[in-house]
Amino acid sequence: MRLHFVPVLVLALVLGAAARTLETxxxxxxxxxxxxxxxxxxxxxxxxxxxxxxxxxxxxxxxxxxxxxxxxxxxxxxxxxxxxxxxxxxxxxxxxxxxxxxxxxxxxxxxxxxxxxxxxxxxxxxxxxxxxxxxxxxxxxxxxxxxxxxxxxxxxxxxxxxxxxxxxxxxxxxxxxxxxxxxxxxxxxxxxxxxxxxxxxxxxxxxxxxxxxxxxxxxxxxxxxxxxxxxxxxxxxxxxxxxxxxxxTVKKRPAVEEIVLNKYLNLLKLASFEILDYGGFGIVTPRPGKEQEVFDKLSLVPNVTVYKTRDMPESFHLGKSERLPPIVVIADLGFNLNSRFIVYVNKGDHGFHxxxxxxxxxxxxxxxxxxxxxxxxxxxxxxxxxxxxxxxxxxxxxxNGSLAVTEDMLNSGGSCRLSVAVLLVGLLFALL
The missing domain is CATH 3.40.720.10 (Alkaline Phosphatase, subunit A)
Structure with a gap:
């Protein structure tokens, strides 16, 4: 009786541990x-x-x-x-x-x-x-x-x-x-x-x-x-x-000329919609027939890059948007877009490339x-x-993501512990 008691007791302990592992x-x-x-x-x-x-x-x-x-x-x-x-x-x-x-x-x-x-x-x-x-x-x-x-x-x-x-x-x-x-x-x-x-x-x-x-x-x-x-x-x-x-850091110092887009084109005359006083990213809807003129004049503005929305680099993953207006303007790092007046007060910003x-x-x-x-x-x-x-x-x-990029971060300890517990249970059953 005592000879069988020890493996039975061990079996009970291992089964309990396996159950707790499974529960976890x-x-x-x-x-x-x-x-x-x-x-x-x-x-x-x-x-x-x-x-x-x-x-x-x-x-x-x-x-x-x-x-x-x-x-x-x-x-x-x-x-x-x-x-x-x-x-x-x-x-x-x-x-x-x-x-x-x-x-x-x-x-x-x-x-x-x-x-x-x-x-x-x-x-x-x-x-x-x-x-x-x-x-x-x-x-x-x-x-x-x-x-x-x-x-x-x-x-x-x-x-x-x-x-x-x-x-x-x-x-x-x-x-x-x-x-x-x-x-x-x-x-x-x-x-x-x-x-x-x-x-x-x-x-x-x-x-x-x-x-x-x-x-x-x-x-x-x-x-x-x-x-x-x-x-x-x-x-x-x-x-x-x-x-x-x-x-x-926004480059607000005397040696840096602020970007004021209305110096280069008449926004009231050429644009029907704009968000241009919001950091380094701006959007413009030209008036009918004025898209190319708006694009050409904005392309002359220093320290910015202007894009037709449909022609943006594919890597931006923005060009297929139905909500963005036809013209997108992105300032160079540290510059902010001002439409008609210099109203921007932030000392730091984002919205850049x-x-x-x-x-x-x-x-x-x-x-x-x-x-x-x-x-x-x-x-x-x-x-x-x-x-x-x-x-x-x-x-x-x-x-649009991929788990393959991050799955190396994850461990597999839980499943390994469970496998070991199951293996031990199997071995003890075999011994009995």
């Missing part, structure tokens, strides 16, 4: 996507950032990632959450506009208008919900509108005129979204912070204040790690941290699905979408 491997997939708006790829290289540095050891990092053209908040975030190029998802500006009626709505008002976002491309939230998962958004662009009449399980829209850099409020927001996971069984939550973009615009990216806000972001990453542990989520929550674009290093941004990820101390090759942000679908265990909607 089949637990609900949970993913937190965090965006720090305007976090340039090298912002952590001139500031002490112990918590971001620890993420490199505890997870994965890309040296930088390339946002889509356009390097603006709404277009770039929607590429991340849909895996589609801007010409496909058609969120082609921060401002909501109609070039026929001349309607223009500012960024934060456009955030709440479904007709600007709902263009037939489903974001990850809705795709996940249609496959039985529970999703939420806290301030994330595109998260507070309806898609084909369907909204997220929960969304908190960003309030206008609310302070962007209140660290206590940041901590409260993290506690809120982690509570959605730990208390209400959410599977996917997206969380957005408006810094360091706000500081980069206001005082410029190469300033002590920008370094100070990066230190604050580093502290909030440390707070996040501690809060994940307190909420009991360390074993099943994956976290992806990224951004939408970088930031560059995405090949510029100042427009590149960050990527960090950690959690049970990710390898540790792994540095990937740089990649385009469009590839984050299939990675997130893999983490959530769902079938992606049609997209």
């Amino acid at each position: 491997s089949s637990s609900p997939r949970r993913l937190l996507l965090i965006s720090f708006d305007g976090f340039r790829w090298n912002y952590d290289q001139d500031v002490e950032t112990p918590n971001l540095d620890q993420l490199v050891l505890d997870g994965v990092k890309a040296p930088y990632i390339t946002p889509p053209m356009l390097t603006m908040t709404s277009p770039s975030h929607f590429t991340t959450i849909t895996g589609r190029w801007v010409e496909d998802h058609e969120v082609v500006h921060n401002m909501m506009f109609n070039s026929t009626t001349n309607q223009k709505l500012p960024h934060k008002q456009a955030m709440l208008r479904s007709e600007w976002w709902d263009n037939g491309v489903l974001p990850l939230w809705i795709t996940a919900q249609n496959q039985g998962l529970k999703t939420g958004s806290f301030y994330f662009p595109g998260g507070s509108v309806n898609y084909s009449g369907q909204s997220l399980h929960r969304s908190v829209p960003q309030e206008a005129r609310r302070p962007n850099d209140n660290e206590t409020e940041w901590q409260q927001n993290i506690e809120t979204v982690l509570g959605w996971f730990s208390k209400e069984n959410f599977n996917l939550v997206t969380l957005y912070f408006n810094e360091p973009d706000n500081v980069g615009h206001r005082v410029g990216p190469d300033t002590p204040r920008r370094k100070e806000i990066v230190r604050q972001i580093d502290r909030i990453v440390g707070f996040l790690r501690d809060a994940i542990a307190r909420h009991g989520l360390a074993d099943d929550l994956d976290v992806v941290i990224t951004s939408d674009h970088g930031m560059t 995405n090949w510029e290093m100042d427009m590149k941004t960050i990527f960090r990820a950690f959690g049970p699905s990710f390898k540790k101390n792994f540095v990937s090759e740089p990649f385009d942000s469009v590839h984050i979408y299939p990675l997130m679908c893999k983490l959530l265990g769902i079938q992606p909607a049609p997209h």
Whole structure:
């Protein structure tokens, strides 16, 4: 009797371990996507950032990632959450506009208008919900509108005129979204912070204040790690941290002549619609029969490149857009477009070509699905979408990304542990 007792006891222990392994491997997939708006790829290289540095050891990092053209908040975030190029998802500006009626709505008002976002491309939230998962958004662009009449399980829209850099409020927001996971069984939550973009615009990216806000972001990453542990989520929550674009210093100094487009053409006479006082990216609808004249005159403006929308380089993934006007103007790095008067006040900006290093941004990820101390090759942000679908265990909607770009970041420890447990059980049965 005693001779049989030991293997039976061992068998029971191994079966229990295998059951726990199986239970862990089949637990609900949970993913937190965090965006720090305007976090340039090298912002952590001139500031002490112990918590971001620890993420490199505890997870994965890309040296930088390339946002889509356009390097603006709404277009770039929607590429991340849909895996589609801007010409496909058609969120082609921060401002909501109609070039026929001349309607223009500012960024934060456009955030709440479904007709600007709902263009037939489903974001990850809705795709996940249609496959039985529970999703939420806290301030994330595109998260507070309806898609084909369907909204997220929960969304908190960003309030206008609310302070962007209140660290206590940041901590409260993290506690809120982690509570959605730990208390209400959410599977996917997206969380957005408006810094360091706000500081980069206001005082410029190469300033002590920008370094100070990066230190604050580093502290909030440390707070996040501690809060994940307190909420009991360390074993099943994956976290992806990224951004939408970088930031560059605007060359406002006496030696640099400001770009004023009306010096080169009569905008009132030649254009019926324009958005030209919005950083380094501008759009123009010429009056009937005036397209070539507008194009030729804008081509004479120094420090800009003018494109006919349909003739833009294929690599921009903008030329097929039905929403963009016929003429697109992109300023050289560090210059801003002024239409008739010099009204621009920002010290830093984005919206420039995405090949510029100042427009590149960050990527960090950690959690049970990710390898540790792994540095990937740089990649385009469009590839984050299939990675997130893999983490959530769902079938992606049609997209322009590729899982092959990011799958080396993922480990396979859970399946290996399960295989070993099953093998041990088999061996013990054979011995008995």
